[in-house]
Each structure stands twice: as C-alpha cells, then as structure tokens.
Amino acid sequence: MSYFLARRIAGFVLTLWAVSIVVFAVMNVLPGDPALTILGLDSTDEARAALRERLGLDAPVVQRYLAWVGGALRGDLGQSYSFGVAVSGLIAERLPLTVSLAISGMTLTVCLALVMGLTAAARHGRAGDWAIMLFSQLGIAVPVFWLSMLLVLLFAVKLRWLPPGGFPGWSDPVAAARALVLPTVALALVQSAVLARVTRSAALEVMRLDFVRTARASGFAPGHIMWRHVLPNALVPIVTIVGLQFAGLVTGTIVIENVFYLPGLGRLLFQSIANRDLVTVQALVMLFAAIVVTANFLVDIAYVLIDPRLRAGRA
C-alpha cells in the first residue's frame, strides 16, 4: 500500500513539474518575444526593452523558469500586466465564485447521473431506459454554451424567472444563489449525460452478479438493492469518470463564466488573453492544469479506498 502511494505521489509531482515546463515553454519560449506579444506589433523598441527589463525577460530562460516555479511555490505568481496587482490576489478574489460553481455543478451532476443511471438500469430495455439513454446521447452532443443560451432564452428572456447573467456579489446570498442557478444547471446537464451512461452500464454489470439475485430472492425492495448493494459495487468506474470529468468541469467553468459574464477565474483568463496579459494567463493555465492533474491523482487514490482488492493487488 505504501509503495503504491509513494509511486502515485512521485508520479503526481513529476507530472506537475512536466506540466509547468510545457506551460512555461509555450507561453515564454515558443512565441518569440513575450514583450512583443504583450505590447503588440505597433510598439516601439524602447517600450519593449523597458517591459522586458521590468518583467525580467532578459534573464536566461532556465533562470526565468526557476524564478517562476520558485515564486509559485511561495504563492507569488507575478504581477499582472493589465491589472497592475499581484496575480495571486486576482486569483484569490475570483476563486470563491469558480469553486462555488464547480462544486455546485459537480454535486448536481453526480445526483442527476446516479438517479438517471440507476433508474435506467432498473428499467433496462424498457421505455424509461431508452428515454434516459436518449437524453444522455443528446447531452453528450450539446455544447454547454449553446445549452446555456437556450436556458437563458427560456428562463431569463421568456419567463423572466432568473437573471440572464452577471453576478451581484456575495453580500446578497439569495441574489448570488439565483445568479448561479442557470450556470450550474447548464454545467450539470451536460456533464451528467456521460456519467449517467457509465452509471447505467456499471450498475447493469453488478446486477448480473449472484449476490444481487440472492438479495432479490430474499425479498429486499428494488430501491434498497439498487442503492445499498448495486451502487457501492459499481463505484469504481463511476469514480473514474467523475475524476475524468474534472477536466470537463474545468473547461466547462471557463466557458460558462464567459457565457454568463461571471467574474470567476475563467472570465479572468479571457480578460487576460484580451489584454495580452501573459503573466496572468500563464498562472491561470498552470492552475487549471494542476487542478486536472490533482483530480486524476485523487481518483487513483480513491480506487484503493473504494476497492480493497486493488489495494491487495498493488501493494
């Protein structure tokens, strides 16, 4: 077990390190002159030289990389060129909204997917199963930004039940929650489509096993069998997909925040791209990639906690 954990932790750290090299290389080395990217083609040589000096771009690449990584480990992600403040401060300011959206989105995703997947498995081959699978197939094909627009059209433009976008701040919790309803639903409807399919097939696999037949023969209620016996034994593939969906959730929040004009990290990323603020873009891309890598690492650990057989096999 400890060998398995040590290997996974080493792999996690190595992957993060490699990701940081890729992000730094793409943002600093490949494009040529970052000062030119930031200031644009019409900038003067003097202005570019001054910016290069200010951002420390004259130093050798390896030194700049080490300074960036060292700073990031201390929580110093550099100074935003366009906002004129520390990037870590910008991130801290916008993080609560993005995290709230991600948590509410993931919670609703899992709830919807488990209910739909288990219901489809219980009604296997019947109309309910087909309807849920049709919804799932459509959900996979629908782009999250289009679904968001349709939800806005219906619930904000036509019915006027919810705001079409924007965020009023946390001082008014009710208004804040109302502003997050449509983004959360849009995120969850798309994400739950994949998870519902996986839940259904994982549940169907378990339902063929002898102990389920025994539970049925013993007279347990179908709901009890599903939630207490089938679901716990079907969790490994479900947790795998939940982990993989973190990548989708990360990109989903980036898109959703831009559709609904929510001032979170995704919106900050696009503002920074528009302002050619490479320092902020670099920090945000690294942060989003680190979230994905961490989620994958946690899924690996979760396998072992969920399924003791894997623990025995890997230890």
Add this chain to the structure above:
Amino acid sequence: MNARLPVNILIGAALVAVVMFAALLSAIWTPYPYAGIDVANKFAAPSGAHWLGTDQLGRDLVSQLMAAAGNSMGVAVVAVGIGCSIGTALGLLAAAKGGWIEELIMRLSDLGFAFPALLFAIMLAAAFGPSLSMVVIAIAFINIPTFARVTRAAANQIWRREYVFAARAAGMSTFAISRDHILPNIAAPVIVQATIEFAVAILVEAALSYLGLGAQPPEPSWGRMLAEAQTLMYLAPQLAVWPGLCIVTAVLGFGLLGDGLRDISDPRLARRRPA
C-alpha cells in the same frame, strides 16, 4: 444480430452524411455568398428566398451554416488526421520497441492528458493569437496521446500472435512487421477512435470560435454564429437555434457512428447488448 446496433450506425451515418454533404456542397455552391451583406433584408423571416431567414446584416443563414459546416469538417479532418497519424506511429513504435522507448512515449502521453483540449487551445491562442490554424494544432496535439494509447494497447496484443512470431522468424524487420501485420490488424480500433474524436474536434472548434479564439470574421463557424446571436438574444432569438442544432447534428452523428462501430468491432460488447 439484434436491432439496436444497425439503428445506432444508421442514424449516425445518416446525420454524418447530411453534414458532410452540406460541407462538400458549400465548396462549390451556397444559395448566397455566405458573407454577402444585405442590410435592407436584415432579420428576414424564413421564406422561399431565404429558407431559414437572415441575420442582423442580412446574411443568408443557410449559406452561413453550409459554409460553417465546411470549416468545421475541414478542421476536424485535418486535426484528427494529424493527431491520428502521429499518435498511431508513436503507438506502433512503443509496442514494437518496448522498454524505455515505450515507457517514455506512454509517460509523455500521460502528460498530454493533463491538458483538456480546450485549455491547451486557449494556451496556444493566448501565446500565438487566435486563428483556425491554432485550433487545428491544438486539437491535433491533444489527439496524439489518445491515439498513441489506443494503438499501443491494440498493437501489443497483435505482437503476441503466432503469425507475428513466424514473420519475425522469417527475418522480417520490426518496421516491416509493424507496417504489414500490425497496422492492418489494429485499423478497427483506430478508426473507431477517430470517429469519436471527430465529434470532440467539432465541439472544441465550435467552443473556441464561440469564445473568439477560433474562426475570425468573416470566416464562417457555427460557434462564432452563436457568439453573435448571443448579443441579439432579445431581438432575434431564432439566430441562436440553427447553429446549435447543426453542432448537435454533427456531434451526435459522429458519436452514434463511433459507438456503433465500437460495438461491432468488440464482440464482448455485442454479447452484452440486450436481446
């Protein structure tokens, strides 16, 4: 053979055929020039002259949707083609050589999975500027690890077959065995994966163009049409419907086709299908 499988593939193939036909036709004919502005006819309702109406600049919607289909398919074909070629070659190399070469290729593939396609494309667009070429490069790059993994897994199985041992004993080189025996026998999973990746490529292109990082005006794109429609949602909500339906049609088509082909190519799945 039960009824579900052909339905999967038939519906998928039909949807893909419709989109492909529109894309190919747009190369030689559209009802109007897709960027042709006719302000006097702006927001025209559907009619014989404009089957789906016009947008805020009087541009014909059908023409724009057809041209955007061409762009979308073009991006998907080139990006998935590049990713598939490089990824398959790396997967074949990993399976053929084994050892540290295989380990290196697989660890690099793991690194690729740390970047969701959209995030990687956003990073490239931020560094190099937004364009459809960046979208192609990003999607191609993200596809490489996926195809490398699929190919390596399939190729490793073929390398254990007796006819491969025989070929090796007959003196065939590793390259010749990979080309003549391994590649033809792993074509099925690679084609299935390519079909699925087509759907992903269409979604990513649309998302990036919607966000302003893909197709730039006047290049037609379903995603960019939706971005323009969003600002006119109160005035002309119908403009937000058609491009979205086109994306869903294309993605659903390739998704169903890929699922169906995977079912056919994997007998274990065929056995599991409900009677």
